[in-house]
Amino acid sequence: xxxxxxxxxxxxxxxxxxxxxxxxxxxxxxxxxxxxxxxxxxxxxxxxxxxxxxxxxxxxxxxxxxxxxxxxxxxxxxxxxxxxxxxxxxxx
Numbered sequence: 001x002x003x004x005x006x007x008x009x010x011x012x013x014x015x016x017x018x019x020x021x022x023x024x025x026x027x028x029x030x031x032x033x034x035x036x037x038x039x040x041x042x043x044x045x046x047x048x049x050x051x052x053x054x055x056x057x058x059x060x061x062x063x064x065x066x067x068x069x070x071x072x073x074x075x076x077x078x079x080x081x082x083x084x085x086x087x088x089x090x091x092x
Contacts, residue, residue: 040056
């Protein structure tokens with residue numbers, strides 16, 4: 001089996017599993033959410049705050065959204081810089 005055939009077979013298997021609702025991302029998602037909650041609790045404790053579970057959940061959600069917004073922003077900056085480099089190289 002060629003590498004291309006192996007890659008196509010793996011892609012089909014992954015898409016089939018996802019279509020059937022059998023993904024293996026649950027543990028990773030739970031671990032990431034737990035990390036955000038832990039960070040929120042640590043930051044609150046450092047400031048001397050006592051938070052309810054609802055407050056922790058709300059702040060953890062905000063922290064996750066902030067992380068992905070920053071990631072998206074940085075990605076856009078890199079893509080823009082690469083685009084400028086390509087246009088500059090093409091003009092030369």
